[in-house]
Amino acid sequence: MTAVLPLLLATVLAAAGPQTSMQTQSNSAKQPAQTPQAQVETGASAFGKQKTSLEQLTLDHNWLSLEQALGKNGEDAGDAFYRGLLENHRDHFKRSIALLEPLIPGLAAGGDRMKEKQARLALADDYFRTFQYKKAAAEYAALAKCCEKQLTAQEKSEVEIPAKLLPELESAPAQTLDLTGSFTVPTEVNPLGLTDLTVWMDGYPTRWLFDPAENFTMIARSKAELVGLKLSKETLTISSITGQPIYVHATVIPKLKIGDAVFHNVPAVVYDDLDLYDKARQYQIEGVLGQPLLALLGQVTASESGNLTFSEAPPLQEGAPFFTDEDQLIVAAGKDGSGGLYTVNPAATSSLFSSRFYDTHLAQFTHLQMDLVKLPGNKLSQEIPIPAYHAETLHLTFGGMPITLHDIEVLAQPAGAEEDRFYGMLGDDALSQLKSYTFDFRSMKFIVRTHFGD
Structure with a gap:
């Protein structure tokens, strides 16, 4: 979340996931790395092994792996549900509507409320983003009626505004x-x-x-x-x-x-x-x-010069794939996403990497000193402070472009399912270390430029 904003607004302006302003305990709480590690279970492995079924990939919000899995399966009529969800998160709203709309009657008549929930969530967003406000309002109303018990706390928070806003916009002209x-x-x-x-x-x-x-x-x-x-x-x-x-x-x-x-x-x-x-x-x-x-x-580029450039150039073919997910932009690092999934949030002042990152880069933290931190808005860490490291230098790759980031906080223990879903969140402090970065919402590619080459 965007921790610099007032708490009353935090659930609105913030990106879903961990808060970015941490409270570190006094120096007396600092311990050599091996001591806290002996006392706490660190790393995302504490959550256990992940399933890889298509259903589990949607529950994990792992749209990249879902895209890869569907690509291998080819065009199968049975995949229409999953393809419809994927197209929503690739901002292909009309394609998503074409795939999901015919499925709603069958899902409503069946007994799988979880799938019905997922389809209606995506379809409601599709309608809103294509300015069909009356249909969007109807989907949110149907969602509340059929699947309220299936909504997670995070989903309830995410749908609250559109569910209440859209009935007021039913007669509004299309944007x-x-x-x-x-x-x-x-x-x-x-x-x-x-x-x-x-x-x-x-x-x-x-x-x-x-x-x-x-x-x-x-x-x-x-x-x-x-x-x-x-x-x-x-x-x-x-x-x-x-x-x-x-x-x-x-x-x-x-x-x-x-x-x-x-x-x-x-x-x-x-x-x-x-x-x-x-x-x-x-x-x-x-x-x-x-x-x-x-x-x-189209393309939105933020540069260190202090300018925002909006371009109608042909869709980018290079770069890292990214996906929209409510108020998150999910970007894949490494080759084919092998470097993990991250959220990118220019409206968050501070970056924060999760225990998933820590778990796969243990060697980088062997000689660092661990702190115990509290995350604003995270009830678990308020009761039991979470072990974390301050990493002076970290290396990532997006779309084949290696970048070096400095002064990033990394959690060494799971902070909750939402906080540890991705490898980390890149906020303004990380993005400002780049020469520029670009979101191409047509090709759904994310490009970074550094000071050491293009």
């Missing part, structure tokens, strides 16, 4: 985009240490946070009122990690301009200003530019 070519916009580093850019709402300049992992467009209420946006009559209540309710409204932005791109009829969630305010840094987030808009602009 459209006017785009004539590639363009570049300047950015600035905000007091949170993250990237802001200027977004024009109906002719008014506003400052938005760049967050390509976020699944919704968000704006502060004061800016919505300044522009004169029409808010939903009903106030929607959503949960927060503090247990306190957050009150939001739905709206549609008639015209939104980013550089040379002009969007029309943009659905958005409106938050009270205080829920988008960082008191410690006295900083007001005015809006959040997330995945639904960025993905429509």
